[in-house]
Amino acid sequence: MIEVKSVSKSFDGLRAIDNIDMTVNSGSIYGLVGTNGSGKTTILNMLCGVTRQDTGTIMFDGARVYENPAIKQRLWYIPDDLAFYGPYTINELARFFSRMFPHWNAAILDVTLQHFQLDRDKRISRMSKGMRKQAVFALGFATGPDYLILDEPIDGLDPLVRQCIWELIVDASADRGMTTVISSHNLREMEGFCDSICAINHGKVFIERDLDDLKSDTHKLQVSFGSNVGGTADKQGSAARTGIDVYRDLNVLKQWSSGSVDFLIVRNSQQELDRFVATAKPVLFDRIPLTLEEIFIYELDRGNK
Amino acid sequence: MSIRRSYEVVAANPPAAGNPAAAVAARSDPKRSAGTLVSAAIVVENFRRLWSLALVGLAVLLVSGPIALLLSSPGSRPGMLSTSLENANIGFVGYLIVFPMLIAVMLFRYLDSTGKTNTIHALPITRTALFASNMLSGLVLVIVPWLLLALSLLPFVRFGLHDFMSHATGNNGLFGIDYSSQPGASPHDIGTLLRWLLVSVIVIAFVYALCVLASVITGNAGIAFVVAILLNIIAVALYFIAANMLRTFLFGFPRVNFDYADWLHPIGYLVLNGTHLDNVGALLVFLVVSVAAIIGAGMLYRSFRSERAGDAVAFRGFEVGVSTLVAFLGMCLLGFVFIAIDSTQPPRPSRGLFLVGAVIGGSVCFVVITMMLRKSTKIFTMLSLRRFGVFVVTAALFLTMTTVDVTGYEQRIPSQASVLSATANLADLPMLPYDYSFQGRDITLSDSESIAQLRALHGQILKQRSQKTNENSAKRVDSDWSVPLDIDYRLASGFALSPRSTLRREYTVDGDFLLGSEHYVNLLNSRGYRQANSINRMVGYENLKSFTVGGTMGDSIHTYSLDGISYGELDFDSKDAQTLAALLDEDYEALPAQSSADMAVPDGSSTAKTANRQYLLGLQFVIKNPHADGRANDIPGLAAEPTTRSSAIGDAPFEIVFYYGVTKQYSRSIAWLKAKGYYERLVKASDKLMDAEKAQ
Helix, strand or coil: CEEEEEEEEEECCEEEEEEEEEEECCCCEEEEEECCCCCHHHHHHHHCCCCCCCEEEEEECCEECCCCHHHHCCEEEECCCCHHHCCCEHHHHHHHHHHHCCCCCHHHHHHHHHHHCCCCCCEHHHCCHHHHHHHHHHHHHHCCCCEEEEECCCCCCCHHHHHHHHHHHHHHHHHHCCEEEEECCCHHHHHHHCCEEEEEECCEEEEEEEHHHHHHHEEEEEEECCCCCCCCCCCCHHHHHHCCCCCCCCCEEEEEEECCEEEEEEECCHHHHHHHHHHHCCCEEEEECCCHHHHHHHHHHHHHC | CCHHHHHHHHHHCCCCCCCHHHHHHHHHCCCCCCCCCCCHHHHHHHHHHHHHHHHHHHHHHHHHHHHHHHHCCCCCHHHHHHHHHCCCCHHHHHHHHHHHHHHHHHHCHHHHCHHHHHHHHCCCCCHHHHHHHHHHHHHHHHHHHHHHHHHHHHHHCECCCHHHHCCCCCCCCHHHCCCCCCCCCCCCEHHHHHHHHHHHHHHHHHHHHHHHHHHHHHCCHHHHHHHHHHHHHHHHHHHHHHHHHHHHHCCCCCCCCCCCHHHHCHHHHHHHHCCCCCCHHHHHHHHHHHHHHHHHHHHHHHCCCHHHCCCCCCCHHHHHHHHHHHHHHHHHHHHHHHHHCCCCCCCCCCHHHHHHHHHHHHHHHHHHHHHHHHCCCCCCCHHHHHHHHHHHHHHHHHHHHHHCCCCCCCCCCCCHHHEEEEEECCCCCCECCCCCCCCCCCEEECCHHHHHHHHHHHHHHHHHHHHHHCCCCCCCCCCCCEEEEEEEEEEECCCCCCCEEEEEEEEEEEHHHHHCCHHHHHHHHCHHHHHHCCHHHHCCHHHEEEEEEECCCCCECCCCCCCCCCHHHHCECHHHHHHHHHHHHHHHHHCCCCCCCCCECCCCCCCCCCCCCCEEEEEEEEECCCCCCCCCCCCCCCCCCCCCEECCCCCCCCEEEEEEEEECCCHHHHHHHHHHCCHHHHHHHHHHHHHHHHHC
16 A cells, blocks of 8 residues: 655645645556646655655555665656666566566567567667557566556557557456556546546646546536526526525536526536435536546646636 | 568577576565666776777877987987986877866766666666766776886886986976986986876876866766866965965065966976876875865766756756856956056056956956856846855955955064074175075074174165055156065074964065165165075085185176286186185174165166265185086085186086175185285276176
8 A cells, every 4th residue: 555644745845745645555557647747746756755755654565665765676767858778678677677576577578579579689769659558567467566656658659559558457456456657648547547636737637537426426417497487598507496406415516507407517416316306406407427538637727716 | 471470480489688696686686776886888888988088188199209219319318318307298188188078068968868868767777886986997098008108118218216216306497307407318217207197197097087076066068077177276276366465565565486387286296206106195185176076076076967967057056166166267358457457557466456456357257257167148137146146245254354454464563582593585685605506505693693684684675665655656766776675584483383484575666765774774784694604504614625815797818808817817726715705704794883775785887876985896606516518516505506617718617606796894704815816816806797797
């Protein structure tokens, strides 16, 4: 398990990470999402022990990660910038990592390289972007990590390669309990594979939940109470028509209307929605499932307001 | 087969992992840090990456050393070996300076890139171990070629350890080498090689340590070279800049000398001492500094912030230091350049002109270095302005301390009671009895009368200088020649821990001023001075080999063929020389007070400017010297090279000589010469010699 508690980090007076808490369960795939410059890479750097936090603690199974080679031997980090690997061939890197990581498994590397069809004697810098990431993934899996930290690893890759890499990650999580923390802008893809989501904005966490819980609690509703008898056509919304806020019992994130139909984004449980329907008796009530991307946008919008 | 299935197959047949024991330990106790001080993986990887550089270095050394020796003629080989084993070999020195810098920068070059830095710092190794691994692998890469060079030089040296503690000889020039010697068989043995190796390793360690520090401070390969050079030269530069500033603007401040160069940098040590262990203290200081630099670099590395990777200077505080230092050096250099190109050449360098150059140099250098550090031309911000302010304050303090006499230094003359003795080089004017024979030689005065006269002369020099400053500075001082006058007072300081102290001043004064100075003339007439200036104190009677007639230009009967005078006629043996010298000393001490005209030497020019009516004849004394090639041996009072030598006619060897002018007042000496029957011949020959000199 990875536990991040009350962590803050500043750079030259700018508060990059502001008192965040995160919990990553063992064997789960944890998605880290956020706007550009929100602090995702900073968090990942702290998780890998590259950067030390100013306050708070970051623990891997109860042990701090910074300056702890014992933890780092079980951790593999793939940054966004693969400049380190450029001058080397896969063989050279394999020799180096085999000395650094005690769980190194050359057979895993052979299998993965065969599957990806990569040339072991070719310099990484001479490979395409996708092949570079495949190579780094292959090397990473050969170290047998318990923790995989990925900074936008699959952005820019073709669908086939992305599919393959997700397979590897999911299988490792399922089979041997590997814990993965992955950051990406591709929320649709994250939605399909992540167990938990942490959304960050301006260095603060505004969502951190299991994905299923998040999606089960946040809904998009279409509600209508019909046209107001004797009412004026230019009055919009139920409040305008009825004079009362019928949605006061709902946790409305966003609301807008089109004619007599109200559109709402709410965060309520199914039972609460059932209670609302029973009480308010709308003429029209439709629940539309939200994507992670939509949830993120709405939550972000609400946070900014 | 899907990749998942492949993994299952592999998992069912696991091969041996990299380090099973460490793996088990790491899994079972995650809290325990499994790091070691040095990572074999990092070291091996550095060797793999940089072995070709080390090979190039080795090639440079081998070509400069043993290969050059093998290709040289057997006659020149000992000299070449000496040169190499004192590191006066350009290939060796080039290696000592360049390769540690190159290796250090290459090792820490990854700090230039955020991606590389993050990946490396995510590896399972502590910062300390990472730094130590990089540092040690670099040290090995630099030192191993040198060790191999040492092995390759073994066949060229003899067996034995006698030369290990040898000191540089008295006649050595640069790099502790005695260039005047003609070595026959090589004196070098394994002891030489070991001492050469020891000193060289210290040099390498020092340069390398500072370069490692520079690499960590900057985290940028390009700037690292600049900072590495800066760190290596800073002590030397500051010393010589400060000394030159003080010498230029403080009247009497001693000239810059290189006596302390061996403390400032190991290359300075090599230049002064070669690889001799003449200054073990300096070598120890270099070692301590090297260790301190490495420790400092390690501590900085531990606190290196990865977000600064790629910046020109990784630590903000050092950015201020680097820009201030570079601006400071530029300020002083341009200030000196402005003084040097001043064509009017007033009596003193213009402080105003220096300041103009300093302002321009400091500003330009500050702007340029800031642009380099920021990697941008947009540097005119409040932050830069504040840093410039720091530099201006520092520079103002320095310039005030070095160009203005805030402590009363210039006017300080010790009290008579506090002076135990005084030393001065008073032989730089053409005065009797020696003319220029002992030019540059110091005379030590310990009696109160001569010390009082010296102090009075000192005061007169200061007064004369302050009078000159009130004149129109554009007016040139009409003086034919200037002479150096250095005064060293040995004082009773009265401090328990330092019972003696010294006060030294060095002046360049007009020759005419000195000759016209009452105090100078009184000093030369003082009993203490005459005693210190006697032949016995200067040379020692026992060291006199012979005497003959001599001229003021260093000539003798060996120089000119004089009509009616044969070569052997006027060569008198050591017994006569020693007897005459004793009588001359007695007469000299008993002389009445002389005026400067009485002490003037006939200068041999066609228009004799200083005709001395008391002048009688010139003598040339020859000093015993076991070395046939004319090198001076260690004779009291003859520490400097003599200014005159007799030239060989036929097979006559070179000899060390000095001139002695006899006046008519040397009654005892004249009586003795007459009694021996030498007088007439000597006077006649002396007159002919003077005519011959005038005719030239």
